[in-house]
Amino acid sequence: MMTEFILMNGYGLYVWMSFSIVFISCAVVYFKTKKTLKKYESEFFAELQALSLEDRNKTLKTSKVAQQILATNSKIN
Amino acid sequence: MFKFFSPSNIYSIIQKIIKFINSIFFLILIIGLTFALILSPPDYIQGDSVRIMYVHVPSAWIGLACFSVITILSILNFIFKIKNFYFINKSLAPIGLLFTCLAIVTGSLWGQPTWGTWWAWDARLTSMLVLMIFYILYILVFKIIKDEYLIVKISSIVAIVGSINLPIIKYSVEWWSTLHQPASIKITGPNTIHPSMLLPLMIMLLVFLLYAALIFLMKYKTEIIRIKKKNIKR
Numbered sequence: 001m002m003t004e005f006i007l008m009n010g011y012g013l014y015v016w017m018s019f020s021i022v023f024i025s026c027a028v029v030y031f032k033t034k035k036t037l038k039k040y041e042s043e044f045f046a047e048l049q050a051l052s053l054e055d056r057n058k059t060l061k062t063s064k065v066a067q068q069i070l071a072t073n074s075k076i077n
Numbered sequence: 078m079f080k081f082f083s084p085s086n087i088y089s090i091i092q093k094i095i096k097f098i099n100s101i102f103f104l105i106l107i108i109g110l111t112f113a114l115i116l117s118p119p120d121y122i123q124g125d126s127v128r129i130m131y132v133h134v135p136s137a138w139i140g141l142a143c144f145s146v147i148t149i150l151s152i153l154n155f156i157f158k159i160k161n162f163y164f165i166n167k168s169l170a171p172i173g174l175l176f177t178c179l180a181i182v183t184g185s186l187w188g189q190p191t192w193g194t195w196w197a198w199d200a201r202l203t204s205m206l207v208l209m210i211f212y213i214l215y216i217l218v219f220k221i222i223k224d225e226y227l228i229v230k231i232s233s234i235v236a237i238v239g240s241i242n243l244p245i246i247k248y249s250v251e252w253w254s255t256l257h258q259p260a261s262i263k264i265t266g267p268n269t270i271h272p273s274m275l276l277p278l279m280i281m282l283l284v285f286l287l288y289a290a291l292i293f294l295m296k297y298k299t300e301i302i303r304i305k306k307k308n309i310k311r
Binding site: 005008009010011012014015017018019021022025026029030033034036037040041043044047063064065066068069 | 298
């Protein structure tokens with residue numbers, strides 16, 4: 001039964017190759033996108049930390065994005 | 078209304094949506110794969126090769142949908158100069174390219190056992206290849222050109238010119254005699270696909286849409302950070 005499922009009446013190679021290509025490509029794109037996002041988040045966090053206290057507070061007051069990145073990265077670190 | 082959709086307002090919502098998609102994605106994927114590979118019946122002519130449809134059709138639909146959205150937003154951006162649309166388009170284009178490529182590759186893998194050939198220069202296949210070329214051109218505009226004003230202008234032209242190809246893809250199977258079968262699912266008119274195949278197809282479409290949304294949100298979030306990073310020292 002398992003062999004039948006894998007062979008799919010002779011079409012197994014085409015079916016499994018199609019599904020594999022789709023899922024491998026999607027996984028590669030997912031991990032690449034995630035890696036880029038993390039890289040930008042940590043770079044932004046590092047730049048925020050490098051600011052003087054006054055500038056940092058000013059940025060945090062005006063930028064919701066900076067507030068969230070700071071909150072997320074502070075939790076991680 | 079456009080202010081509500083500003084990157085800063087959207088940013089906080091994005092994380093919640095990403096978490097939600099992550100929490101349901103694998104469950105729907107397993108259900109979709111179970112239906113597509115085990116529960117759905119083989120076709121009476123094509124046999125088990127019809128299962129390729131469950132990855133091929135959603136890929137093609139998303140590839141087309143992404144370019145349609147890009148075209149609409151490009152026109153709106155051209156008229157109203159809404160910068161947010163520029164970032165949405167930039168985030169959408171790679172997803173569209175990915176799914177268009179997958180539609181072509183899986184179509185080729187379906188074509189070999191069904192038609193006896195990997196590729197034919199028929200209207201549907203060629204128009205999909207043209208769509209892929211337009212996606213590549215569109216992405217290249219963002220990579221090569223540095224001036225933002227020029228990027229908006231040229232990318233919009235590429236999108237608008239490329240959109241001429243969209244109805245050609247849709248109606249190619251009706252206008253010309255092609256190897257590709259006519260549409261089995263119609264918005265207006267009866268479907269010619271059995272419900273036992275339609276259900277897995279819809280579940281797999283949902284899986285692909287969730288994945289596309291996830292990648293789009295991550296890319297869009299990256300774009301927002303990129304802008305904020307630029308402005309941090311100002």
